[in-house]
Amino acid sequence: MSLETAEAVARLGSALATPLKRGVNERNAMQHRQQSLGDTPPDEFRKQLHELVDWIADFRERIDQLRVAPNDKPGAIREQFPGRGPEEGELFERILSDVDNIIVPGMVHWSHPMFLGYFGWTSTAPGILGEILTAPLNVNAMTWRTCPAATELETVVIDWLRQWVGLSDECDGVIYDTASVGIMHALAVAREEAAPTTRKFGLTDRSLPRLRIYTSDQAHSSVEKAAIALGLGEENVIRIPSDDQFRFDANSLGQSITKDRQNGLQPMAVVATVGTTSTGSVDPVRDIGNFCREAKIWLHIDAAYGGGFAMVPEYEWVRKGWELADSIVINPHKTVFVPLDFSVLYVRDLERLRRVFSLVPEYLRGDTVEAEKNYMDYGIQLGRRFRALKAWVIWRSLGREGIVARLREQIRLANLFASWIKSDERFELAAPVSMGVICFRFVGPVAGIVDAGPGSPTPATTGAGSPTPAAADNIDKLNSEIVEQINASGRAYLTQTKLRGQTVMRIGLGNVLTTEDHLHKAWKIIQETADALSAKSQIPTSKSQTSSNQ
């Protein structure tokens, strides 16, 4: 850790710790605690809560003074904790002090305004309030009877979101933790429709054809994870090449399905994506959906990222074809400002999901009220936390207009960043900007590359217009190093991905704390880091130089 950063961390550590009154007579407090077996006495709890509330407010107010990410070696945090759990109880002050000194410096701060990785992040003050409110209630929303308010509020927020994103009222949903869990449940229903009675008899010893799932080469790996969990096998997920805009190619889909049918395989489902993980691209869902309808194949839409943007009137086009979906997953924890975790799976005729997963053990029979929704019936999970509460708090606090205004700002900032990329010849956009996602690449000039001066469209070339393999490899490494060096510096955080075999840098906007100033600062850091690393880099320009360097 550099001196400068160590000082910053220490400053913030003590800043966050200021509300703590260290003069508490620890021994007395511990003795008192050990004498009573119940919970913390109310007065003490109230005092701790006040400390915690101040801590949270300080953390949120001063988060931009923290490093975005640590640069420690794996295990550095673990070694600061005892190997065995505590024998005796400890005071909250001590625990909070370890949060300041060990946990906070050991974190990647996803809520930091300079965190630009993945899909940005959705921390907001009202979201934090929603999480805090959920903690003391701590109910299990498995059936209506075990918590009517949790069950009914879940139905309410699911329906609010459905209306906001313009999904038909034939669709109803269920809240899970993540989109990965959502797709697994959706494909379980698709499997039941393709191979009836699988719920009862399983897949083995039934002479079933191999069931196939089709998706694009840009789709999320949760498709394969679902196939693994459902006993379908990851090899039966067919990745169809995407087009030049990273969208599912509907023609290739048709060809692949026809070929599989000729070979005796059974198409089970197609997964289209609205907001792919790397570039945010949007598949031609209507074309795919029409094809699925005709071919009687389940269509699942993974709108984990892009679904929230359907709330923005200018982005209504992203919901084209949703009317053809059998199931669709949206992650409000990505784009609708609900704190992680919160994902909604909508199914056209939700009863289809219930038929696959409803199973009431005797000991719960008294807890189920048949006419009411018992959310345990809609998935493998029995115990369920009260996730709807935090969504209700944040959505009431921002309102639809507040959400849309913030999403619009993300789109504006993403396009602004893209304009900076376009105005600097050393960089290029690696994919069309989509929603809050920008993929870009540093391309030169790079030391050792003769034909990559300003304005050179394809740097590191042999003169024939395409990079030598060694030069292309080095540019990949350089882009990767830029990201790694920036992340290690703690000043900003971005991610990298591969597009058409090339390493590219990637920014995902989503944090309400990220302003144009922050983004501009990040852009300067990227430019400086690229300059410094490219000056050091020795990139061979031709095959002859490559071999002479070896």
Ligand code: PLP
């Ligand atoms: N789908 C897409 C398009 C994603 O980008 C991601 C994760 O980033 C997922 C699904 C998986 O999301 P989750 O973490 O909620 O399972």
